[in-house]
Amino acid sequence: MPFNLLVLACVAYVILLFMVAFAVERRAAAGSARWLRSPLVYTLSLSIYCTAWTFYGAVGYAARSGLEFLTIYLGPTLVFIGWWWVLRKLVRIGRQQRVTSIADLISSRYGKSNLLGVIVTVIAVVAATPYIALQLQSVTLSFEVFATAATEGWAPPDQGSTAIWVAAGLALFTILFGTRNLDANEQHTGIVTAIAVEAVVKLVALLAVGIFVVWGLAAGPADIIARINASPISDWQLQPGRWVGLTLLSAAAVMTLPRMFQVLVVENADERHLATASWAFPLYLMLMSLFVVPIAVVGLQLMPAGANPDLFVLTLPLSQGQGGLAMLAFLGGFSSATSMVIVAAIALATMVSNHIVMPVWLRLRPASAVSGDVRRIVLMARRLSIAGVLALGYAYYAVSGGSAALAAIGLISFVGVAQILPAMLGGIFWRGATKAGAALGLTLGFAVWSYALFLPSFGPDAVISARVFAEGPWGIGWLRPQALFGVQGMDPLLHALFWSLVLNATAFALGSIVTFPSPLERVQGAAFVNVFDADTTAPQGWAPGRAEPEALLVMAQRILGEEPALSLFESAARAQGKAGYLPDPTAQFIEGLELRLAGSVGAATAHAMISQLVGRATVTVEDLMAVASEAAQIKEYSTRLEAQQVEVTRTARALREANEKLTKLSVQKDAFLSQISHELRTPMTSIRAFSEIMMEGDMPQSVTAKHAGIIHDEAIRLTRLLDDLLDLSVLENGAVQLNLDLSNLSEMLDRALRAASHTRPDRTFTIERDLLAEAVFLRTDADRLVQVFINLISNARKYCDAAQPVLRISVRHKAGRVTVDFIDNGSGIANDSQALVFEKFARLTDQNRAGGAGLGLAICREVMANLGGTIAYLPGQGGAAFRVTLPLRLEKAA
Amino acid sequence: MARHVLLIEDEPNIAAAISFILSRDGWQVTTLAEGRTALARLRADRPDLLIVDLMLPGVGGLEIVQALRADPGLATLPVMMLTAKGQSRDRAAAEAAGVNLFMAKPFSNAEIVASARALVAGP
Incomplete structure (x- = not known):
């Protein structure tokens, strides 16, 4: 088998994995990937437990120590059969507390202590290093097997450089897929699926080699049993101490290995998948170990003395001239190594970035928690950590000389994470x-x-x-x-x-x-230990009302991304009975937000970041009473009362909001008449004064012309005001005639920008647009929509107070709706005024009475309602920001 | 010596109209478009009459009147207030602040000139 063909096969295989991961993430983003989150994929992804150590090493282990290799499978099997007691609890806690890694679990349980997060991270990184070295070694060794068998005299690179290439390649793949999303969510659907594919490849490869050995080289099962009895393996004596110790060790490792915790708990999409995995995963392990002894026995017989038994899986078919089968076996081993390294690197990188980099960064730049771009820091930290973890693995490989038997290195790691x-x-x-x-x-x-x-x-x-x-x-x-x-x-x-x-x-x-x-x-202890009790959400002691919701929103956007943060805040506000994007900062809301942030940056960091804005959490004696088990009965009763209380509070809040709005509106209704009078009388005054002057006659022609001009302008202003009023009343009564047609959004924005450029033409405005996203056809009333756009753009031109004004127009579409955001870089609109800007005559300051009557946004709101959409003020964008949302295809109301 | 009037009005066309008719009547007219510098201007120019709009950007008409009534040097200055709102509540507030004459927009030119003369002539 030519060596370069092998390299080609590896590259092709990695590209295939890439495509799988990519396609899956695309489908997942489109929301059509339900089957990908099936118990089958979950079970297969658990198979990263079987690394190259298992794939190659088990045979070597069997050749050296007989059936002892089974202990490595026995431990996990016992843990999975007993899933109801431990695994189910871990998964439930993981989901409820949004745990991002095993370090996060420990840190969160013990009072969100970052110290513990750091300790666990260090243990995990140190223990994983030899393990990663082991994978590099196995891939290197298997390359070498093919290289020495190469007939064409193609000199393979030396071991060291093979290992370094493999390490770099894996780092690249992991960085590309593990940290591709700017979304710092901890679930990686694409990778999990790619790993499931690898699980199938390695199982098929090992089974194929096994079948070849039993029915190809030997004469069937009976012959194999005879050969086993004749081989030195059958002399093996059971050592009870090692047997029990290793079983316990592998049982511990399957729960505490960072990569196992990642697929088992963090990537778990549904607790019920565990029930399937509880029998399917032991079955997988059994199939993986089915042919280990036959391969070892036949290998010992056929291969020359001194051949490395760790490589029998590869060398046996190769020595029999089965190049294709050897290639399959090679890919199986390659799969085992790559899947382990990828997941381990992701898990470790998450831990390093959440428990070491983020806390250090927060301490160095406490103010940046609110203003800096946290997500870029997190992603950068993860990328560097991935590269660092693989570099460590390579360094260990280089230092230890890569000579020890595979199984020995694996067990060292196991004891570490245990x-x-x-x-x-x-x-x-x-x-x-x-x-x-x-x-x-x-x-x-x-x-x-x-x-x-x-x-x-x-x-x-x-x-x-x-x-x-x-x-x-x-x-x-x-x-x-x-x-x-x-x-x-x-x-x-x-x-x-x-x-x-x-x-x-x-x-x-x-x-x-x-x-x-x-x-x-x-x-936290109560929440973890009693996770299955109906209501264990214990109070975290946040003082309500201390934090500005807008500051919280800005921070959440920095971590979760703009859209998820906005929708989180919007739904929280709706649950409180409020409109808009800013919920009241109740203790309950802050707790929910903390949990959500914990899902991205870990419990300790999330807690620290919230503390910066809200102040230190104080857990009161009453809070503690509530979590003490003695108070359970009282609590159950009070929970019911509390539920009613919550309902009442919500209603009361909604009523209070409605009342406040009505009061404000009523004041505004009074003001409305006074405003109408004012807006009509002002142009009237000029018209009357100048027409009286003109009636007196004997003026030079030029003066008369100037006065007539003023009268003319003011008459137009009056007409426009009346038009606006009329427009508004038509729109409010829903009696408007819409001309629905297909129009290009980009062209509509062009029209609006052209028309609005007449407003304060002296100002040079930078407009940032996303032409690609704008290239979409809408079925709507183009003239009406353009009217809204013109209003928003001219408002920005009028009121944006930045020295170098910039208006960003960003367009997004999802689920049949289009959002168009207009965001400028001025000082924005104060919190208490945001709800009022859409009311009639709600000009906020008299500062800039740039000719309008204060009806523009009121008209916009009515237009959007008629177009089946909405317009809203978007807080926390660093300037005035308006979001227009409308359906992609507006159907005429039946 | 020409009588001096300070006119504070933010609508440029209305300011132009009043300025035109009072100048023709022999007044020296100074105009301001907003209220913030009004007091400083009054102390420096010492006009014979102040005509001020109720709704002004920055500092409103009522605030200006209250401030000047508190200033011993300006306490007796005759003040005419213009407004496009013309509601009785506004009128009462203006009189309480010490406005001598309250004039609703739109006004007739003759009325403005006559009132200005009457205010300066004194009771």
Whole structure:
């Protein structure tokens, strides 16, 4: 098999994955991807548990240690069969608290502590590094197999540069797909589907090799069993200690590996998918392990002595001249490695950006939480983190020499991430667990793991000197890395696993018992432990009314993006019975907002950002009472009262708003008559005065002409006012005749801009347009719509007070509706006036009575209502902003 | 010596009309389009009469009258107020502020000239 053909196959395969991910994201964006979020895809995506280690390494493991490799599958199988107790709870908590990563889960549970987020992130990154190195190694090794088999003398690049190319390629793919969206949402439909495809590829590849071995090389199952009995593998003795230890270890890892947590909890679209995965995922694991022993046995028999058993999956078909099958096996291994690295890099990058970069950035530039572009920072942090994680993996590969057996490296990582288990299980089952206990346990476990397993893995004298191995540091015998407390003769892995977890769990339990949880920890603890109780949304103690809703909106836009933030605020306002985009900053609303932000930047950061605007949250004794289980019955009763109370409050708020509006309107009705009188009398005055002067005669011709000109202008002004009034009354009564036709939005905007340029022609205005988005045909009354546009553009020309005025017109369409935003860079409209601008004669200041009577926006509102659309003021855009929304195709009312 | 009138009116055409008819009657007319600089102007120019519109950008007519009545040097200055609103409530407020004559728009030119003369002649 030519080597470059292999490279070509890899590239083609990656492009295929790309297309899958891309197509899926397109469909998901269009809202037609329901089947993609099926239990099947969910189960397949879980298969990133089976990395290259499983794909290649399991056979090697079986060749070395017999059936022991099964423990790696047994642990997850037990966890999934028992999903009802732990996994279901994790997924429920993950969804309810919008958890973004395992670090976020721990941080959120223990009072949104960023310290814990940092500790877990560090553990995860350090533990994942050897694992990523392992994937690079497996891909490199498999390349090498093909290269040495190449007949054409095409010299393959050396191992080091293959690994670096693979690492760079994976980083690129992950960055392109994991952080492509400016939307900082943590679900990646495209990637999950691509991974499901990879899951199928690796399963098919391994099964194909297995079938070839059993029926191609051997004479069927009976022959295989005979060969197994004859092989050294059958001499294998079960070691109960290792068996139990490894099963426990893999069970812990399947829950605490950052990448597993990512697909299991963060990417979970529906809790019910777990029920399917609970039998389908063990089935997948069983199929993956079905042919491991036969391949190992036949490999040992057929391959020359000293051949690396980790590569039997590849070398067996190759040695039998089955190039195509070997290629399939190669792609299977490639799939296993790439899918693991991609998801692990995404998960780790999320943790690094949310728990390390964001907090540092917030501390350095506290003011930027409101004004800066947070999403770009987040995305940049994630991209750099992905590159960093892969660079670390490559560095480990380069330093460790990539020589150790695959299985050994994988197990080191497993023990590392298993350190998170006590804090995680304690967090979701034990209300008494505290932040101090968790921090203590995690740190101690991590330290023991590093000292007893991770650092020794580089070999004697690499990091820890051989003398320390033999005699302990400073000659202290009971501190020898592989014989802690004088326990000798234990398997090094089991030794490290035992001591790290025992010390970790003990420190965690003792620390939790000795220390007292903070109020926020208690609230979060109750929410986690009692997640299945009907109502566990505990108060977070935000003081209502402290924050400006507009400031909150601006911040939310920076993180969630403009559209999602606006629709979140709009629906919150509607739930409160308010119109517009600014809900009252009630404690409940702020809590919801915090949760939503937590879904993007993690609980700790979201909490810190909200605190900057709202002030510190104070949880009162009453709040704590409400979460104490003793108060459960009282609470149930009060919940019902509360529900009624909420209903009443909402109604009251709606009534109060209506009343306020009516009062304002009534004042305005009075003002209306007075205004009408004023607007009519003013031109009348000039007309009367100058006509009296002209009636007296004996004036020079030029003066008379000038006076007549004034009379003429004022008469026109009167007429225009009367026209506007008439127009308004027709529109208000709905008696307007619409001329519906297809018109190009771009042309309508052109017309409006031309017409509006007569308003204050002395001002040079920069207009920013999006011609591509404007190229859409609307079925509407073009003249009426242009009238609205003219009004908005001339208003901007009149009132925008920026030195270099800029008007941005942006167009969007979705779900059969078009929105056109007109946003200028002036000082905008004050909060309390925003609701009034659309009322008649509601000229806000007398500052700029630029000839209008204050009817323009009132007319616009009526026009839009007649066109089946709306016009609204858009707060928080850094200037005056109006949003026109209308249907793409207006049908005549029946 | 020509009698001096300060006219504060933001509608340029109305200001032009009043300025024209009073100048023809022998007045020296100074016009202002807004109220903010009114007091400073009054103290500097010491006119014989002030004609001020009720609705002005910035500082309104009523505020100007209240301020000048509080100023010892201007307390006795005759003031004519113009308004296009012409409601009784506005008239009462104007009289309370110390306006000597309240004139609704539109007015007749002869009326303006006669009233201006009468205000300056004094009671």
